[in-house]
Every structure is written in C-alpha cells, then in structure tokens.
Amino acid sequence: MKFTINRSQFNHQIINVQRAISTKTTIPILTGIKLDLSKEGLTVTGSDVDISVQTFIPQEDVDNELQIDSTGAIVLPARFFSEIIKKLPLDQFTLEVLDNQQVAITSGHSEFKINGLDANNYPHLPEVSNTDQLQISSDILRQVIDETVFSASKEENRPILTGLHLQINQDQLLAVATDSHRLAQRIVKIQNSGDSDYNLVIPARSLKELEHSLSDNSEEIKLSISENQILFEFDNTMFYSRLLEGNYPKTDRLIPDSSTTKLEIDAKTLLASVERASLLSHASRNNVVKLVIDSGQKQVVLYGNSPEVGTVEEAVKVDQVEGEDLDISFNPDYLKAALQAFGETKIKLEFTAALHPFTLKPLNDDHSFIQLITPVRTFN
C-alpha cells in the first residue's frame, strides 16, 4: 500500500472518523484508525463499538490529489497519526506500508516511521440493509437533536432513558427524551420511501456526535435501520450507531391536556431572569427556585435563595397572565435548558397545580414542540 494525498483534504475528511475513536477503549485495535486503499480511493474507518464512522476519499476528486501506487490496508494509532499529519511541513504527504506493518510517512525532509497493526484484525462494521430508506434534511435533524437530547438521562440506572425515542411512520417522526424529571418532544415531517413504521431508541451520545459531524450546509441524510443499528449516510460519510435495547416508557399520558394557569412570555427574557435566580439556588443544597403567579395583579415574581449567600427576587416581565394564582417550585437548570432550546421567541407556559408538571410550547403551536418540567415539593 502506497499513496500520496493532499494533507488538508485528508485532514478535513477524517475529522468525523476520529470523533468515533475513543482513547478509553479496552480493545487495543480500536484506538487505531483503519486506512483501506482500493483503486477507487481511500476508505478511512474509526469505531468505539457504539459508534462507527467510515468516510471515503475518492481518487476521481482532483482536490484530493490522491496518487495511488499500490493498494492495501493498515491500522495506525489514531492520536499520533492525526497529530503527525497536522504538523507535517508540506501540503502533501506520502504514506507507504513497509515490512512488519511498519508505515513510512514522508513530507518534505520529514520522515516518520510508525508501527501499525494488521488491518485483518480490525472488527467488521455492522451490517445494515438499506432496502427501506428514510430521508431527512440535516437542518431538521440538527434541530430535533438540539431540542430534545438534553432532556435524556445522564444516569445509567435506567439505560433506556439515556437515549432518544423515535417513532417513525409514513410521514412523521416523533422524538422524545426524558430523564423522568423533564421531557422534550418534537414532531417533524419525514420522507419514508418504504412501508415500515419504526420504533427505536438511539443513545443521546451518538446523536451529539452525529450533530457535530453534520456540516452546516443543508443536505439530505439517508437513514437505514436494522434490528440493533441505525446508519446515517451523508457526503461520503457513513455514521453507524447501535440502538438501545428494551421498551421505552409510554410518555404521551405524561403531557397534560388542559391547564388552569397560563403565561405568555418572551423566552429570552425569562431565561435571563432564571439565570439570575439560579446564581443563588446553585449555592444552595437543593437548587430550587420559586415562581409566584398573581393572576389578579398580573404579576409574576421569581425567587431564589441560598442560606449562606443570600436571596434574589425579581418581577418577571410577562406579556399575558391568565387563570388561577399559583406558587410553584422547580429546578432552574431544567427551565434554563428548555428555554435555551426555544431561542428568541414568544412561548406559553401552562400549569395545572403546584405539584403537577408544567409545559412550555411555542405561542401558536400546541402540537409540534412540547417541553415538560416536573416541579419539586418545598417546605418553606
């Protein structure tokens, strides 16, 4: 195996592959990056078992300046290899496999000789048949991930809750994440060329890595789903993630269908108030803020306190207050994350009682995007 390639093109192409490679793996060959050179081009693979990413650098794309002297395959230590490539002196480098899996990397007057590993020992990527294919634009996929995965659980005691639950039918995708204290749900349209409906749970971590891998350009992403794997295809990249096993809890019944108190408010204004209140609640052991709604006076006040540091109170600017008076206490970090997902927009908050979950929704949309937060009981 011997080839010469444009260094910055190569670097650019393998960033997504490196994202799949963990230094913490217990399987030594997975700390490596696999290079596989055919006459058509160079295939680069990285994997940490949960996530595998493969990218193809075609010979026919002249920007790659890929000159193939002889085909073959090798596995190189990912971290060193990428640092070496970054620091080479010229715009091109040549890579050649010598005897005993030793690899020479040359650029200008610089020559590295690195110990590689036999590519035959690299695990096979999962097989995902792509007879049924779904399509979704990268913009919408990024949005769904941004608006939901932060609500997935970070605790491993109920592994299924560390994932995003997707229910896909003929024309829509419903995504839900919950850590049992809060929930985020988003419904979007999708193109489904097959007849199948799907019900699957993707690890939140996989989706965060996928999001980083998606370019800022809007492009169509192809999804293929098998029993325990999902494959996302875009550009020349294949992104595989394992699926979580088990039944995701039923979440529809958690979302209240009526309310007794309703606020209309600017999401960014409320976020600034909650950030101030949480300065003090963070200094307190139980990290709780209190919202007091006085419907008659059209007044909403947010309170935070820490016995050691002090207190904060603030009249929150609201556009509309309706319904019954209410005192409700909750973790401000859940509200902050929910509000950040809305960005700069008008929203409505709907409450039923001090100890029942409340919801956040876009002002004129009861259906496509819902965030839910469970309050906490306080004794003051």
Next chain:
Amino acid sequence: MKFTINRSQFNHQIINVQRAISTKTTIPILTGIKLDLSKEGLTVTGSDVDISVQTFIPQEDVDNELQIDSTGAIVLPARFFSEIIKKLPLDQFTLEVLDNQQVAITSGHSEFKINGLDANNYPHLPEVSNTDQLQISSDILRQVIDETVFSASKEENRPILTGLHLQINQDQLLAVATDSHRLAQRIVKIQNSGDSDYNLVIPARSLKELEHSLSDNSEEIKLSISENQILFEFDNTMFYSRLLEGNYPKTDRLIPDSSTTKLEIDAKTLLASVERASLLSHASRNNVVKLVIDSGQKQVVLYGNSPEVGTVEEAVKVDQVEGEDLDISFNPDYLKAALQAFGETKIKLEFTAALHPFTLKPLNDDHSFIQLITPVRTFN
C-alpha cells in the same frame, strides 16, 4: 454605604482585583472582595496574601456614573458578587449596605440581598515606601516576563528557583530565571530615579498575573521595592507581590563564553522541526530528541523516537553551520519554549560539547538575551 455605578465600567475595573482572589485560600475573608467608598470614589481590593491588587474608581470620572449616597466599607463574596454583576439586567446598579452586613444590589426589577463581612476584619495591605521609584514601560516589562519566567522552576523543592531574579542598577535591569535544567536571561534599560541598586526575586506566578493585568497600551509602570514586597503602579491599579526570601544562585558562570560548533537558523523553522520530533519523544519515557550536526556536509538532522510508536528523522534547514561535528541530546520541550520566546527571527545556537549546556541568542546580539539548555546523557 450606598452608591449607584455604571455596571460595565465597574466590571472592567475589578477584573484585575478578582485575579488576586483565590477560592482555595484558608482565610475565609480573603475569598471576598473589599469595597471601600469615600467621597472621592470607590476603592476595590482583592488579595491571596502573596498577591494583592487594589483599584480605584474615581467619582470625578463621569464614565463611571458613580453617585455616592453615603460612604462606608464592606466585604462581599467575590465569586458570587462578580457573577451577579455580570448578569444584572440594566447598565447601572445600586449597592446599599443594610443591617448586619447585609447588602442589597438592585438593577431594574432584580433585587439581590447578599450576606457581607465586616470590612474591619480585612487584612491591611503591605506598606511599601515609595521614596525610591523605578520606571519601566509596560511593553518592556511584558517582554521581560514573556522571555524569562517560563524557565523558572515549577517544583517547590528549591523555592528560590520558582522566582525571577532581578538585579537593578542605575540604568539597567538584568532578569534571570532557571529551573537548573535551562536558563533565560534578559537585560533591558530602566529609569532609576534613586541611588539604590536592587537585588530581588519575584515569584513567577505573581509576574504571570501581573502580565495579564497590564493593558495592551504602552504605559509607564512605577516600581517601589521594600524588604519583602514589590509594588507595581499603573492606571488606577496597585499590584503588590511578596518577594522570595533567600539567596539566588550565581548564574553568570553557567553561561559559556566560547563555542566549538555554531548554527545560524530561523527560529520558527527550527520550532516546527522540534515540534514534529517531540510528537514521538513525548510518547517515550525519557522525552529526549537528538540533534546530529555534520559540519563538513553542512547537514543537521533531528531525531525523535518512541519504542512503542515509531521514529522520526528530519534534515533541518539551517542558514549556516560552523565548527566541529556534534551529536547532542536534550529535552525538546525546553528548546520549544526557548524558540517560542524568540518568535519569528534569525538566531544562533552555540555548542561546546555533547554534555555541556548550549545557548540560543539573537543573530547579532551576544549580550541582551540569552537562553541556555542543558543536554542529557543518552545510552543509545
């Protein structure tokens, strides 16, 4: 004590004060920031015993929008106070001391009540008489710090070596730092209005914090020195550092006054080569690279290796090679740091023997800036 002030001006002024405040201190009141309001303006103080910083916000400067209702003093928890100020909703805030050292901070509809501490319990700042004053421009002071302090020791086993040694006479300042493996020495001109010469050692950490506090503008810094303190005055800021006690070792005799092999080279080119070689030496237990100088062939080759990962060799582009052939091995990180201090310039490297220290100097200057590196013995 009650005042109203422009929030961003206040923030801007106290950044340097906060730099002196450590969260790790064992003296609780030093986790606080002291505010002291007179009719002339607001004095703000922070200290971690080693470093103390005091800044003055004058009432007469209209940009500060400082309205004084009543004078007084208080100590507030520094971290919370600065986070609160950052997040307040309006461009001004009002601070008032209530009963029991409680402090109200209001801005718009937001009101914080924070528990303060009695300012009478805050330690006094060191007394540094300023009869004899030295002056140095901030540009030159920053340069001296940048070019030397990285060579000070990070180990506490010889505390005196964790400082920068300054020898000041009528018109020059000589600064030396060494960790006993390498040394950096810079000589600059200085204005000394008194008759005294000085010989002192300033902790490297103090100088790094001082460097962050100096603005990018060129300004004159006043230095006052007492037995165990140094005071730097600039803008409305007083920056105090304790001095290290003890005798700094004699370093002049370490610097060789002749050489048998000499290279002329571009500092940045050599830096890039050393960075590549150190990729492999860093993966090795002893972190050593080898420079082989073939004077007849005018060839200089740099070698790095790691038994596990592999090897690198590189012909280094040199402008001039003179003298005897030489193989010399050293820690590449020392050479990297030395070369970074030179920036983009031509330099000369002078060697006497494989186990004797070698020096780096600007190409046409044997005197004002010298870096010295001690080689290591290798057995391969």
